Amino acid sequence: MRDVLSLYSEKVMEHFKNPRNVGEIENPDGIGHVGNPVCGDIMELYIKVKDEVIVDAKFKTFGCGAAIATSSMVTELVKGKTVEGALKISNHAVAEALGGLPPIKMHCSLLAEEALKSAIEDYLTKSKKGKARRHKENAKCKIQ
Numbered sequence: 106m107r108d109v110l111s112l113y114s115e116k117v118m119e120h121f122k123n124p125r126n127v128g129e130i131e132n133p134d135g136i137g138h139v140g141n142p143v144c145g146d147i148m149e150l151y152i153k154v155k156d157e158v159i160v161d162a163k164f165k166t167f168g169c170g171a172a173i174a175t176s177s178m179v180t181e182l183v184k185g186k187t188v189e190g191a192l193k194i195s196n197h198a199v200a201e202a203l204g205g206l207p208p209i210k211m212h213c214s215l216l217a218e219e220a221l222k223s224a225i226e227d228y229l230t231k232s233k234k235g236k237a238r239r240h241k242e243n244a245k246c247k248i249q
C-alpha cells in the first residue's frame with residue numbers, strides 16, 4: 106500500500122484529502138458532465154461566468170483519488186481566467202500543477218479537461234441562445 110501511495114506527489118495527496126471547490130453552483134452559467142466508460146468514473150463541473158471571466162467553479166466527482174485531485178486542481182486553475190484562456194487548459198497542465206501523475210493515471214486528468222470543456226461549451230451554447238434572444242427582443246422594440 107505504501108509503495109502505491111509513493112507514486113503520487115504530495116500535492117496530489119493534498120488535493121485528494123482536502124479537495125477545493127467541492128459542490129454545486131446555484132444557477133451556474135455552464136455545466137459539464139463527463140464519464141469514463143472504462144472505469145465508470147463520473148465528473149460534473151459547474152462554472153459561473155461574468156464578463157467572459159470564470160469567477161467561480163465547483164465540481165462533484167464520483168471517482169478515483171486522481172480524478173478527485175485533478176477536479177480540485179482544474180477548478181483552482183480556471184478561476185479568474187477568461188473563457189478563451191480556460192479552453193487552453195490541458196490535462197497535462199492540470200497534472201503538472203499537481204506535481205505530476207503516474208502514467209497509468211493520466212487518463213484521470215483527461216476527465217478533468219473534458220469536464221471543463223463540456224462546461225464551457227454549455228456556457229457558450231446558452232450565452233449564444235441568450236444573445237440571439239436579446240437581439241430578437243431588441244429588434245422587436247425597434248420595429249414597434
Ligand code: FES
Nearest residue numbers: 144146169172213
Ligand atoms: S480511474 Fe477512472 S478517472 Fe481515475
